[in-house]
Every structure is written in structure tokens, then in C-alpha cells.
Amino acid sequence: MKCHNGKKEFRCEECGKECLSKKLLKRHMGSHSEDRPFQCDICSRKFKRSYEVTKHKKIHKGEKNHVCDVCGYATMHKACLETHQKRHLREYMFKCDVCGKGFFSSFEFREHKNIHTGEKPYMCDICGKAYTSKNSLMAHKKTHEPDAKPTEKVHECKMCSKSFKYRKSLLVHVKSHAGEKFLCDFCGKAFSTKDTLKLHRRNHTGEKSNVCNVCGKAFSVLYTLKVHQLIHTGEKPHTCDQCGKAFTQRSTLVVHKRSHTGQKPYQCHICNKTFVSRTLLNLHLRSHGDHAYYKHSYSVVN
Structure with a gap:
């Protein structure tokens, strides 16, 4: 221990770092120790401090109380929500030519297009129910787990089958379907534009009107054809x-x-x-x- 400007400072004997209190020094000393006395009773992962295991266990509980009012994304941490919301201010790399919504990754973009086409490529191998996104399928499959809570509510969008744990997230999401008035004469599903309905009907008819003039491969979406053609041109x-x-x-x-x-x-x-x-x-x-x-x-x- 030493004094500096009238304040006591506590020095770590391992690395020489100085702390302003004995409590802070004790906490710092833990970084030099491999001892992890606090264990998660769900997955057995060990931690050095009690607050770390408390924070970690929220992963298992699925407590996501911080919801983005733009897209409905939910997270356990306020800081993660703030980081996520900054994405809405940045330039999108992919933009849907049907509804104008933007995305930062091709995976998100592809899953979003399933909402317009009505395609549900993610199927539950237990009950056969299908979903437009992988996350929706994963949320659904938890209901089949032995320890699943029977009283737990899953809020599902009746338009696209996307599910949410929190009703608030569902309400934000439902706004994306506002004004949908074009009905599919095969299944009765509604869409906001005639072009969106046209894309969806191809799932019933099997129509793939966008054909590659090099190899003859057909695609239901023009964007997918354009990406495919780069293989032939080498562009x-x-x-x-x-x-x-x-x-x-x-x-x-x-x-x-x-x-x-x-x-x-x-x-x-x-x-x-x-x-x-x-x-x-x-x-x-x-x-x-x-x-x-x-x-x-x-x-x-x-």
C-alpha cells in the first residue's frame, strides 16, 4: 500500500497494478487466479464471481425484456439493444424490392423474402410444422422439450407464422403487414402489393419465370437469377x-x-x-x- 495525493493505493504483487481500494484490489487479484468457485447449475459452466454466474443464467431463462421498437428484436441486455439499434442508422447492404426493407446480411435478406413468397423451408422434424425462418423453428422446437413449460405463451403471427415470446415484439412485427389486401386464391393469404402476391402464387403453381439463357436453370425471383448469372459471366x-x-x-x-x-x-x-x-x-x-x-x-x- 502507498499514498498518492493523499489517497491510499493498493498495489497488486503479481503485476504491479494499483487499485484505489482493498475491495478493488481483491477483485483484480481474481484475474490472476484460475479458481472458479461459482458454477451454473444448468450447464455446469464455472465463473470467478457470483454476479457473472447470475448474468450468465439469464441465457437459460431467456429473459429478453429489452425490445427494439423498430423491428421487434429482443435481448436480455440494454447495452445489446443500444448496439442493435445503431444498425438501423447504417447503410443496408441488401434491400427488398417488394417492400423496401433493408438488411445487413444475405441470410437475413433470404429469410425475409420467404414472408413475401410464402415459402416455409424450415420444418419441425417432430410434428411437421413449417416456418419461414430458422429462429421461428428453433423457438417452436423448444415447446417439444421434456422440461418445456406448458403455460408458456408463444405469440405467433397469423400472416407469416413467425413467432415471438413477447406480445410487444409481435405487435411491432405485425405493423410490417399493415395494409395487406391482395388475397391468394389458393390459400387465402393476404399481401400488401400485387407483385408480392404474384411471387407467392408461384409456390402453388411451381412457376419459375426467370430462366438463365446460358444453362436453362429457372428461378422464381429475378434477383436470384442475376446472382446466378455471374457464375457464367465471371463478372x-x-x-x-x-x-x-x-x-x-x-x-x-x-x-x-x-x-x-x-x-x-x-x-x-x-x-x-x-x-x-x-x-x-x-x-x-x-x-x-x-x-x-x-x-x-x-x-x-x-
Whole structure:
């Protein structure tokens, strides 16, 4: 211990770091110890401090009280919500030509288009119910778990089958369907524009009007055809201004440029490790076990 400007300072004997109180020094000393006395009684993961295990257990409880009023995204942490909301202020890489909604990843964009086409590629292998998004399927499958609470309410959108744990999230989402008045004569589903209905009807008729003039492969969506045709032309319109490497899609270029900047915007909520792309993050999440696949077990950081 020593004095500096009349204040007592406590020095760590391991690294020399100085702390303003004995309590802070004790907390710091824990960083040098491998002892983790606090254990999660659900997944057995161990922690050095009691508040860390308390915070961690919220992952298992699924307490997501902070809801984005723009898109309905829900999270357990206020800081994660604030980080998420900044995304709405940035430039979108993908934009839906049907409703104008923007997205930062091709995966989100593809899943969103399922709402317009009515396609439900994610099917439950237990009961056969299908969903437009992977997250909706995962939320549904929890209802089949042995320890699932029978009284737990899942709020499902009647227009697209997307489900939400909180009614507030559902109400925000439902606004995206406002004004839908074009009805499908096959299934009765409603859409906001005639073009959206036309895309949806192809699921019933099997029509794929966008045909590649090189190989004859057909697509129901024009955008998908345009991306496909780049394979034949070899065109790579998106070039890196740092090294000159070219790519067929802008999203691939965006991920590549992070190798120059060192930016790793995708962060794991469990261990805080960061990654350049969501694909790498998803691979990493497997190391944490099944609980890592809870909806939004990651965040996008600046």
C-alpha cells in the first residue's frame, strides 16, 4: 500500500497494478487466479464471481425484456439493444424490392423474402410444422422439450407464422403487414402489393419465370437469377480498394475488407469473442453447446 495525493493505493504483487481500494484490489487479484468457485447449475459452466454466474443464467431463462421498437428484436441486455439499434442508422447492404426493407446480411435478406413468397423451408422434424425462418423453428422446437413449460405463451403471427415470446415484439412485427389486401386464391393469404402476391402464387403453381439463357436453370425471383448469372459471366463487380481483389457480391467484399481493418463486428454473448462474419460466429457457438443457439446469442458491435 502507498499514498498518492493523499489517497491510499493498493498495489497488486503479481503485476504491479494499483487499485484505489482493498475491495478493488481483491477483485483484480481474481484475474490472476484460475479458481472458479461459482458454477451454473444448468450447464455446469464455472465463473470467478457470483454476479457473472447470475448474468450468465439469464441465457437459460431467456429473459429478453429489452425490445427494439423498430423491428421487434429482443435481448436480455440494454447495452445489446443500444448496439442493435445503431444498425438501423447504417447503410443496408441488401434491400427488398417488394417492400423496401433493408438488411445487413444475405441470410437475413433470404429469410425475409420467404414472408413475401410464402415459402416455409424450415420444418419441425417432430410434428411437421413449417416456418419461414430458422429462429421461428428453433423457438417452436423448444415447446417439444421434456422440461418445456406448458403455460408458456408463444405469440405467433397469423400472416407469416413467425413467432415471438413477447406480445410487444409481435405487435411491432405485425405493423410490417399493415395494409395487406391482395388475397391468394389458393390459400387465402393476404399481401400488401400485387407483385408480392404474384411471387407467392408461384409456390402453388411451381412457376419459375426467370430462366438463365446460358444453362436453362429457372428461378422464381429475378434477383436470384442475376446472382446466378455471374457464375457464367465471371463478372466480379465489387473490388477491394485496398488490395484489388474482386468479388461477385458486395456482402462478400464487406467481409473481406475486415481483413484489412481488423474489424470483427460479430460478438458472442457467452464469451465475448469476436468474428469477422456471422458464419464464423455460428461455427464458434457450437463450442458452447446447445444453449448457445438461443435466438440472438450474438450481437453486432462497432
